[in-house]
Amino acid sequence: MKLPNSLKDIKVKQYQTIAPLLSDLNLDTWIKIMSILSGKTTEQIEDIDTGVFKKYRKQLQFLLADKPQFVKKYLWINGSLYKGTNNADDLNTSQYVAIKTFLSQGSPVEQLHNIAPCCYKKLTFKGWKYNGDDHVKLSEAFLNKPTSDVLPLVFFCFRVLYNSTIDSEAYLEAQKVIANRMEEIHQLILDESFLSTGVGTPQ
Numbered sequence: 001m002k003l004p005n006s007l008k009d010i011k012v013k014q015y016q017t018i019a020p021l022l023s024d025l026n027l028d029t030w031i032k033i034m035s036i037l038s039g040k041t042t043e044q045i046e047d048i049d050t051g052v053f054k055k056y057r058k059q060l061q062f063l064l065a066d067k068p069q070f071v072k073k074y075l076w077i078n079g080s081l082y083k084g085t086n087n088a089d090d091l092n093t094s095q096y097v098a099i100k101t102f103l104s105q106g107s108p109v110e111q112l113h114n115i116a117p118c119c120y121k122k123l124t125f126k127g128w129k130y131n132g133d134d135h136v137k138l139s140e141a142f143l144n145k146p147t148s149d150v151l152p153l154v155f156f157c158f159r160v161l162y163n164s165t166i167d168s169e170a171y172l173e174a175q176k177v178i179a180n181r182m183e184e185i186h187q188l189i190l191d192e193s194f195l196s197t198g199v200g201t202p203q
Contacts, residue, residue, distance in 0.1 A: 001038050001048070003059055007148040010037065012112050015147040019109045022063055030057055071152045075120065077141050082120040083128050084153040095119070095130055108154060113142040116150045 004010050010018075017036050021029040031045045034056060038045075048056070073084045085091050091099075098118040102111040117138035121128035142150055 001034075001040060001056070003034065003037055003056055005059065006062055007151065008146045010147045011144050012116075012147055012150050013143040015151070016109055016112055018063070025064075030060075033060065033063075070148075071156060072149045073153075075145070075149060077120075077138060077145075081123040083123065084120050092130060094132055098132060098135075112150060112154055113139045115154045116142040116145075119153050119156075 007015070014036060018033045021033055030053075031042050034040070034045050035042045037060070045053075071084060075082050075084070085095065095118050099115055102114040102118070105111060105114075108115065114135075117135050118130075118132075120138075121130045122134070
């Protein structure tokens with residue numbers, strides 16, 4: 001039975017199927033994972049000798065490792081060259097909005113094939129351009145790309161968006177606290193002024 005040795009050997013659509021199983025690994029989930037990655041039925045996997053099964057399970061331990069950090073910046077997709085955006089400042093507004101929209105519809109892994117097209121710009125006669133109109137064709141193409149090509153850049157973009165959201169929320173919360181504190185100080189000044197002038201008190 002042939003099983004992958006790295007994320008390079010696993011297509012995005014396969015990874016999206018097995019990813020939810022990785023959070024609760026037991027004999028049944030390992031059988032399902034091996035079935036998905038090998039194309040064999042679960043019954044065929046169950047017939048494997050215990051020693052061989054352990055060997056296959058050890059081979060798939062790379063699935064439990066940290067997400068790959070190496071970003072593959074250039075990809076050929078549908079005959080065109082695309083460049084990944086691995087600098088937060090290079091994400092334009094359309095990309096940013098599209099990524100946030102897809103993240104609101106599911107986890108980064110579930111939306112891997114949808115987020116990936118938002119992270120790449122196509123080489124055109126006018127330079128590197130992002131075109132949301134190509135999204136459907138690109139998302140279908142990304143389903144068959146090696147996970148190792150797609151996952152690092154998508155998770156980079158996810159972290160950028162997550163951190164920017166956290167920063168924005170922290171900033172807004174800080175501004176709110178400051179405004180409330182200034183209001184309290186302003187009220188204290190008014191109260192102090194009120195008492196010092198004796199307004200409303202017997203003369």
